[in-house]
Amino acid sequence: DTEVTQTPKHLVMGMTNKKSLKCEQHMGHRAMYWYKQKAKKPPELMFVYSYEKLSINESVPSRFSPECPNSSLLNLHLHALQPEDSALYLCASSTQDSNQPQHFGDGTRLSIL
Amino acid sequence: GQNIDQPTEMTATEGAIVQINCTYQTSGFNGLFWYQQHAGEAPTFLSYNVLDGLEEKGRFSSFLSRSKGYSYLLLKELQMKDSASYLCAVTASGGSYIPTFGRGTSLIVHP
Numbered sequence: 441d442t443e444v445t446q447t448p449k450h451l452v453m454g455m456t457n458k459k460s461l462k463c464e465q466h467m468g469h470r471a472m473y474w475y476k477q478k479a480k481k482p483p484e485l486m487f488v489y490s491y492e493k494l495s496i497n498e499s500v501p502s503r504f505s506p507e508c509p510n511s512s513l514l515n516l517h518l519h520a521l522q523p524e525d526s527a528l529y530l531c532a533s534s535t536q537d538s539n540q541p542q543h544f545g546d547g548t549r550l551s552i553l
Numbered sequence: 554g555q556n557i558d559q560p561t562e563m564t565a566t567e568g569a570i571v572q573i574n575c576t577y578q579t580s581g582f583n584g585l586f587w588y589q590q591h592a593g594e595a596p597t598f599l600s601y602n603v604l605d606g607l608e609e610k611g612r613f614s615s616f617l618s619r620s621k622g623y624s625y626l627l628l629k630e631l632q633m634k635d636s637a638s639y640l641c642a643v644t645a646s647g648g649s650y651i652p653t654f655g656r657g658t659s660l661i662v663h664p
Contacts, residue, residue, distance in 0.1 A: 444595075471650065482640055482654040483596065496651070530595065538583035538644045541598035542652065549593070 446545035463514040463531030555579040557655035581646025
């Protein structure tokens with residue numbers, strides 16, 4: 441079990457669907473992240489939230505829309521995705537100290553039909 | 554920017570010792586992390602180095618040389634469950650607490 445909880449674990453959706461990925465942590469971390477990971481590749485940073493404000497968007501297409509409703513929750517809204525968006529989506533959280541590790545959720549395995 | 558390099562894949566025998574290297578080029582180095590990731594699972598934190606030298610944690614040790622931009626993860630008494638991807642990640646002053654990941658090293662342990 442991880443301290444960062446992601447739901448759902450698996451998601452299959454069509455290219456016209458709208459769905460959301462959810463992430464929750466109760467460690468009091470004020471930095472939260474979304475990563476995309478393809479098979480046999482490292483996690484690729486998508487978004488960073490700091491104190492519930494979006495601080496980094498790594499030029500992610502607008503079909504991915506992040507949201508941070510409060511300090512414990514992070515959502516990723518999906519709309520009109522493409523087959524190449526199929527991947528493992530990882531949420532992570534951390535303090536804002538450079539000597540502290542990130543804590544990752546188990547991810548959502550997303551498949552786009 | 555940061556440039557982090559680690560081998561793509563390594564194989565080793567159960568019970569043996571393996572060393573996974575990571576080299577990096579960055580300005581304003583803050584620290585280096587090692588994570589383990591089993592297929593389809595979350596990366597989990599293994600170790601952190603900021604000062605030169607060796608940090609030992611049971612069967613796993615991590616070494617850092619800041620002057621050489623070099624780290625290694627040493628795994629002793631390998632077990633089949635150590636088959637996983639090992640990710641080296643660096644934090645630097647430009648991105649402060651946000652790490653940059655290397656491409657990961659896939660370790661295969663065989664009997």
